[in-house]
Amino acid sequence: MGNTSSSSSAAARLDGCSKSTIVAVQDTETGSHVLTVRGFSRTKGLGVGKCICSGAFTVGGHSWCIAYYPDGERPGSGDWISVFVFHHQPAAGGTSQDVNARVQLSVLRPNGTRLQEYTKTTQSPVAFGPASGRQSWGWCRFIRRGELKFLGLRGDTLQIRCDVTVVKDTRVETTATSPSPAVAVPPPDLHRHLGHLLESKVGADVAFDVRGEVFMAHRAVLATRSSVFMAELFGDTKEKATSCVHVDDMYPSVFQALLHFIYTDSLPNMRPGDMAVMAQHLLVAADNYDLKRLMLICEDKLCAFVDEKTVATSLALAEVHGFTSLKEACVQFLMSRENLKSLMASSDFVHLTRSCPSLVKELLAKVVS
Template sequence: MAGSSPSTGGGGGEATTVPSTSTIVAEMATGSHVLTVDGYSGTKGLAVGEHFKSGTFVAGGHSWYIKYFPNGATDETSEWVSVFVKYSDAAKKKGAAATVKARCKLTLLLDGRDGRAPLPPLTKSSELRTFSSGKGGSDQWGHKKFVRRKELEDPSKRLLRHDRFSVRCDVTVAVGIRTDDVTAKLPAPPPSDLHRHLGKLLASGDGTDVTLQVGDETFAAHRCVLAARSPVFMAELLGPMKEEDTESHVVAIRDMDARAFKAMLHFIYTDSLPNVDDGGEAAAMVQHLLAAADRYDIERLKLICEDKLSGGVDATTAATTLALAEQHGCCRLKEACLRFMASPANLKAAMASDGFEYLARSCPSLLKELAANLAV
């Protein structure tokens, strides 16, 4: 045959061709910021119409910040908390007008950590609108009646926790519109599933060549995987420090919680944390896991644990978490604990916890830092 010919319809009709295609894409860029009001009752001394500002954040290449009015933005809304998002590009300071199209969402973050189901979030949203820094334009959007103060302060509503609450602002900016020619474009390759295959390898136990003894529990693993993920395991299992007993292939892991080690092993193979049960034991589990990550020099796991603990500091965990941060060199976690206990009410509640005595005994220098924070 001389070669294949285009397919035709029945009866000798014209050849069938694949139509070209294109897509009009409205590009959007997003940015988010969480403003936490820690010590809400202390902010109520501001007059009606006066506000506090959040730090500046970027969305779509433009600068924004949140304005918090504890006693309302106007006399008519003095019984409410008002919240606005402000467009604040640097071009405004130079006298040049700047314009951007964006939609915004303000959310009062609610906390259900007391064991009851979390409440649905309180959210206010806008349509796509124009923000302008020029004369006569509108450079902010928000709600004068974001949440009524009486409702915010009602204990039964559970909107305040330890005299603090947080507002999240999400800004979606219209970047531009483009036309893409998608003719004959191949589908994108699937995302990496290496973690899934390694997870199956760990679960199956196939090819394991080392057994790790943690207390009364044993875990079968692969030396090369452990060594690749941890420089400490590299030295202990493949380097000069490796165990001399090559027949039993059993390595004893002392002074470590077995559940935390199992979670660390899961992370080593899958680069993700297993599901940790909610409740009071979750924080303790992450604390043990952070200590294990530091011991085996698994930096990414250590940072993940530090981040989780920083977001959940409360009166019951602040003291033990602060001691943990000091012992394992977690600067951000230490700052989060000190910031929480800078409030006299929070410090008093933390001192009543079981962990404060341990903090005072193991890290007495931190008591001076706490006292210095209160004096500021």
């Protein structure tokens, strides 16, 4: 008991003492460079360990280059594209000592935005790559080549953005503070609790029969998130008085993903190859249930997955539902005569011509002009 009391008193004295903080402040310079690989599918076969280098660019008084390995930098990485950024040489007026730098590499969508799942950052130079005694940063397994077809890249073109931040100077600043209570506040976790509520079905008071598969949910949660559900479940409609609502215009997997978003404000995890198809269906569902944030999320996903397999369906969705960004992404993809020729040779083009004749006329006019 005596030891416990002594420890408590020491903790109290520590909490009430004044404090000072030493902060290391860094002066940095950041620069960016975009490497564009046109006809990236034709770079395959260059050979393991062989690279193509970008033009040199300058950041922080140093010259840099990007090394692109279409067949991987070393044996065992043949299924991957390796990318490294290396310290080429000091720029005019620079010095030759090692550089303290942070490097970020990102695969870009056709609209120039980063694909977050293919964005990597490192501050540690590696002992391999094209350095030849110089510093280099990067990844031997940057992106698996087989995943490129799921990224919605246009015109057989791959763009990789490199952001280099060079630490030029570090200084130390000291600040003093008076005693104050320290409270560790955790991040918001409402979405986690609501997700558990959906999974557990505790207190669920409405059922949805979606093509024979039943999903339980909570009226109040659905109505809070969607004005359409508010009208259906609490308005003057037949659904207000029933405990089971029939949904015939949606697949069960799509409705399950819709419920997941309503409760957690996020999409369920899925493979990149499945995302494009799910996003098409969810985009329609989000429009039907007035879920504007979900609409924008799905539209953004589809803009990133525009290819010869999805462009016709996405273009029709954009026209019918008025999704202007998705329409523009599809039109930009079809500005390539090769992509347009591939679409026109498919059965999807026949369906598109029948369902949206004015759209096809508008599209052809843009491409021809």
